[in-house]
Amino acid sequence: MSTPPVLEAPGTGTSPLLEARRVTMRFGGLTAVDGVDLTVGRGQIVGLIGPNGAGKTTFFNCLTGLYVPTDGEVRFDGAALPPRPAKVTRAGVARTFQNIRLFANMTVLENVIVGRHTRTTAGLLSAIGRGPRYRREERESHSRAGELLEFVGLGGQGNQLARNLSYGAQRRLEIARALASEPKLLLLDEPTAGMNPQETRETEELVHAVRDQGIAVLVIEHDMRFIMNLCDRVAVLVQGSKLIEGAPGDVQADERVVEAYLGAPDDEPPPLDEGDEAATRDPNQERTA
Amino acid sequence: MTIKMSSRVAQALTATGAALTLASPFLAWTWTAAYPGNLTLNGYPGGSQVVTLVTGLLATMFAAAAFGVPGVRRLAPAGAVRALRAASLAALTTTWVTVAAIAITLGGAVNVEPGGWLAAVAVLLLATGAHALADDTAESPPKGVRLPWAVEVALITVVFLAAMFVLTYGITTDSAEDFLAFLPAAGFGARALSVAGVTRRISEINARHRVAVAALASALVFPFTQTGDQYTAIADNILVFAAVALGLNIVVGLVGLLDLGYVAFLGTGAYSAALVSGSTFSTFHIAPWPFWATALLGMGVSLLAGLIIGAPTLRLHGDYLAIVTLGFGEIFRITVNNLDGTSGPSLTNGPNGINAIPDIELFGFDFGAPHTILGVSFGRFANYYLLLLAVIAVIVFVYARAGDSRVGRAWIALREDEKAATAMGIEGFRFKLLAFGLGASLAGLAGTVMAHLQTNAVPDNYKFADTAPPNSAFLLAAVVLGGMGTISGPLVGAALLYLIPAKFEFFNRYQMMLFGLALIVMMRFRPEGLVPDRKHQLEFHDEQVSGAEARQVAAEATV
Numbered sequence: 019m020s021t022p023p024v025l026e027a028p029g030t031g032t033s034p035l036l037e038a039r040r041v042t043m044r045f046g047g048l049t050a051v052d053g054v055d056l057t058v059g060r061g062q063i064v065g066l067i068g069p070n071g072a073g074k075t076t077f078f079n080c081l082t083g084l085y086v087p088t089d090g091e092v093r094f095d096g097a098a099l100p101p102r103p104a105k106v107t108r109a110g111v112a113r114t115f116q117n118i119r120l121f122a123n124m125t126v127l128e129n130v131i132v133g134r135h136t137r138t139t140a141g142l143l144s145a146i147g148r149g150p151r152y153r154r155e156e157r158e159s160h161s162r163a164g165e166l167l168e169f170v171g172l173g174g175q176g177n178q179l180a181r182n183l184s185y186g187a188q189r190r191l192e193i194a195r196a197l198a199s200e201p202k203l204l205l206l207d208e209p210t211a212g213m214n215p216q217e218t219r220e221t222e223e224l225v226h227a228v229r230d231q232g233i234a235v236l237v238i239e240h241d242m243r244f245i246m247n248l249c250d251r252v253a254v255l256v257q258g259s260k261l262i263e264g265a266p267g268d269v270q271a272d273e274r275v276v277e278a279y280l281g282a283p284d285d286e287p288p289p290l291d292e293g294d295e296a297a298t299r300d301p302n303q304e305r306t307a
Numbered sequence: 308m309t310i311k312m313s314s315r316v317a318q319a320l321t322a323t324g325a326a327l328t329l330a331s332p333f334l335a336w337t338w339t340a341a342y343p344g345n346l347t348l349n350g351y352p353g354g355s356q357v358v359t360l361v362t363g364l365l366a367t368m369f370a371a372a373a374f375g376v377p378g379v380r381r382l383a384p385a386g387a388v389r390a391l392r393a394a395s396l397a398a399l400t401t402t403w404v405t406v407a408a409i410a411i412t413l414g415g416a417v418n419v420e421p422g423g424w425l426a427a428v429a430v431l432l433l434a435t436g437a438h439a440l441a442d443d444t445a446e447s448p449p450k451g452v453r454l455p456w457a458v459e460v461a462l463i464t465v466v467f468l469a470a471m472f473v474l475t476y477g478i479t480t481d482s483a484e485d486f487l488a489f490l491p492a493a494g495f496g497a498r499a500l501s502v503a504g505v506t507r508r509i510s511e512i513n514a515r516h517r518v519a520v521a522a523l524a525s526a527l528v529f530p531f532t533q534t535g536d537q538y539t540a541i542a543d544n545i546l547v548f549a550a551v552a553l554g555l556n557i558v559v560g561l562v563g564l565l566d567l568g569y570v571a572f573l574g575t576g577a578y579s580a581a582l583v584s585g586s587t588f589s590t591f592h593i594a595p596w597p598f599w600a601t602a603l604l605g606m607g608v609s610l611l612a613g614l615i616i617g618a619p620t621l622r623l624h625g626d627y628l629a630i631v632t633l634g635f636g637e638i639f640r641i642t643v644n645n646l647d648g649t650s651g652p653s654l655t656n657g658p659n660g661i662n663a664i665p666d667i668e669l670f671g672f673d674f675g676a677p678h679t680i681l682g683v684s685f686g687r688f689a690n691y692y693l694l695l696l697a698v699i700a701v702i703v704f705v706y707a708r709a710g711d712s713r714v715g716r717a718w719i720a721l722r723e724d725e726k727a728a729t730a731m732g733i734e735g736f737r738f739k740l741l742a743f744g745l746g747a748s749l750a751g752l753a754g755t756v757m758a759h760l761q762t763n764a765v766p767d768n769y770k771f772a773d774t775a776p777p778n779s780a781f782l783l784a785a786v787v788l789g790g791m792g793t794i795s796g797p798l799v800g801a802a803l804l805y806l807i808p809a810k811f812e813f814f815n816r817y818q819m820m821l822f823g824l825a826l827i828v829m830m831r832f833r834p835e836g837l838v839p840d841r842k843h844q845l846e847f848h849d850e851q852v853s854g855a856e857a858r859q860v861a862a863e864a865t866v
């Protein structure tokens with residue numbers, strides 16, 4: 019499968035920001051992601067679409083080190099990206115989750131501050147000692163987190179518990195938490211799922227604003243209007259493999275895409291999997307340590 | 308529960324009941340001084356009558372607030388009627404327990420004098436009236452006014468002193484009857500203060516001034532109120548238990564790791580101290596180490612033990628971790644049992660343990676000898692009481708600072724959602740190991756004091772489950788019962804779990820069964836523990852929570 023030419027955002031470096039090569043993820047006999055190549059250039063918004071169970075979330079998990087890919091390589095910012103979540107985050111990749119995963123019993127502000135974990139250094143001893151350096155770092159974290167809450171439209175709600183936020187607000191909080199790690203690339207897994215049209219439009223604006231800060235975005239989405247409005251480029255994943263990749267208009271018009279979504283007349287529809295990302299699956303395949 | 312009747316009648320009932328309740332302790336309730344506390348005197352309340360009097364005063368105060376007496380209303384910012392109900396139940400339960408105990412222990416209702424009958428009827432009238440009054444719970448409780456600094460600090464100190472007084476009363480009751488009358492009064496009394504919004508106001512003020520010092524100062528008062536060592540010894544044991552429970556709260560409450568073998572770290576600290584104490588039973592015949600060095604050694608060895616046990620196990624999750632820690636806890640006990648020179652290398656003197664551990668001497672201060680401070684004589688246990696307060700202060704300090712920092716937030720994040728925390732770049736294993744090690748070393752510190760306090764270190768003190776604390780099961784129960792992730796929760800839990808078995812010795816045979824029952828009831832009706840976590844307070848703050856929900860939360864945030 020050939021990779022189409024990468025659109026470089028004007029005025030940036032030569033290498034693409036993210037470069038996934040032949041990324042493959044097998045679970046026993048099931049190949050959830052099958053040799054996927056994908057590149058994201060600096061400052062780009064790239065869409066990733068595909069029917070349920072196509073392997074989109076699994077691909078994200080491979081990029082962020084939650085899964086160790088069976089095969090393939092991920093390069094980020096010119097260097098190989100080891101499949102370890104802490105290193106991935108430190109390198110500048112942040113993500114949100116398809117089924118919201120906030121720290122429900124922490125405050126909204128604390129959730130965002132946790133996002134700054136890799137950008138702060140205080141250890142146990144300095145937390146107990148509370149010297150000037152510790153206090154400066156805490157102050158910075160608090161003010162930065164406050165700014166991010168303003169940015170995603172949650173200003174003034176910092177002291178609530180995350181679980182008391184409305185659904186849409188929780189999704190925005192996940193974005194703020196991800197941005198707190200000062201990423202160069204933001205991975206969004208269905209950021210508008212369950213939102214009404216009004217909220218969807220607000221999220222669109224938010225993603226635009228994120229890109230305007232120079233942060234590239236790779237977004238999984240089922241809402242075609244959202245994809246059309248936002249993306250510079252769209253890749254289609256079907257049953258683990260990349261079907262095509264191109265400009266949003268071209269992709270939408272492509273027969274094969276329509277077929278993949280609706281099923282060819284003489285074809286069985288692809289197996290649907292509506293389950294929670296991981297809850298029902300083999301826990302051994304996950305790495306959380 | 309409410310009773311239907313006209314509000315006029317309800318008010319009259321409440322007022323009459325309150326007045327009679329206040330009067331009744333001044334009458335004789337029984338004819339013989341055989342009942343503990345001497346309830347035979349007219350004009351002078353004694354024993355459990357004092358509890359009836361205090362709860363009656365509390366109820367009267369909230370009744371006055373409910374009737375709109377100017378000035379008093381401010382004492383119940385969140386609503387007085389529900390507080391009145393709880394206070395009336397406090398008076399009702401304690402009085403009826405006492406009257407029933409008189410009848411039962413003295414062999415018949417004839418032993419109850421008219422004063423006792425009057426008291427029983429009075430509290431019934433009071434409770435009936437209180438439950439017939441219309442609920443006046445505020446839709447959204449008014450924000451607390453800020454008082455001058457000195458006033459707020461004084462207020463907090465008075466509150467802590469009052470709490471200390473209640474606790475002291477509980478510790479110093481010397482009969483099961485008295486303690487049985489005390490427990491429900493304390494429970495419902497605390498509930499009354501909580502639904503009245505008093506507890507919340509206090510914790511607001513507390514948060515503004517960080518008056519941990521006031522709490523410490525109140526705790527310092529206890530030994531001054533004691534003439535003998537008898538109850539100070541009990542208080543010491545509670546403090547050891549509480550210190551270890553606080554350490555365990557880091558592991559269980561903050562990080563959410565279920566550790567069923569925690570008592571092993573207490574034991575590690577105790578044995579380390581015993582070995583270098585200069586005891587003749589110790590394998591090392593050396594001059595006793597100075598206590599500061601012993602404390603560091605105990606913490607260090609326990610830390611090491613924590614890391615050794617944690618490193619292979621902390622990659623496990625949930626139930627697996629619980630089972631493995633349970634196993635390690637038992638391994639510790641069996642090992643020290645066997646290191647007797649016969650079954651294994653000679654180190655711990657086997658099942659006999661290391662006895663005759665001398666008292667601590669710290670900077671020339673001999674903890675075994677009495678000292679006179681401010682004209683009050685401090686015996687051995689009072690000396691240790693002071694030391695244990697210092698240990699608790701250290702643990703609280705570490706807990707509070709670590710909990711509210713980058714490290715603490717990482718711990719809580721791991722507890723809340725490990726996968727999301729991992730994706731935020733938190734190295735789960737590293738931070739769990741850190742918490743495990745910190746918890747272990749704090750338990751080790753408590754262990755060093757415990758060895759000297761009890762003058763011995765024997766394997767059977769460090770079991771998984773036993774009828775008396777500290778053991779792993781009781782420690783975990785103190786944390787869970789008290790309220791995970793809080794500071795006062797484990798303190799309250801430890802005090803209760805120590806006092807209840809100690810005061811009801813006649814339950815001995817059924818203790819484990821009752822303990823299990825209590826846990827089940829607790830988990831069914833109040834899973835968040837006696838002292839709810841900050842999250843429940845926050846829910847209460849939350850503007851999005853409707854009035855009805857807020858009331859619900861308020862109802863939960865009690866006892």
Ligand SMILES: Nc1ncnc2c1ncn2[C@@H]1O[C@H](COP(=O)(O)OP(=O)(O)OP(=O)(O)O)[C@@H](O)[C@H]1O
Nearest residue numbers: 045050069070071072073074075076291299300303
């Ligand atoms: N840990 C796992 N163990 C076994 N199978 C898995 C695991 N994770 C994902 N899968 C399988 O991989 C396939 C792709 O799942 P994935 O969640 O990536 O799909 P998706 O494209 O994100 O779908 P959706 O649009 O529904 O979110 C599914 O068949 C799923 O069952």
Ligand SMILES: [Mg+2]
Nearest residue numbers: 074075076116
């Ligand atoms: Mg998905």
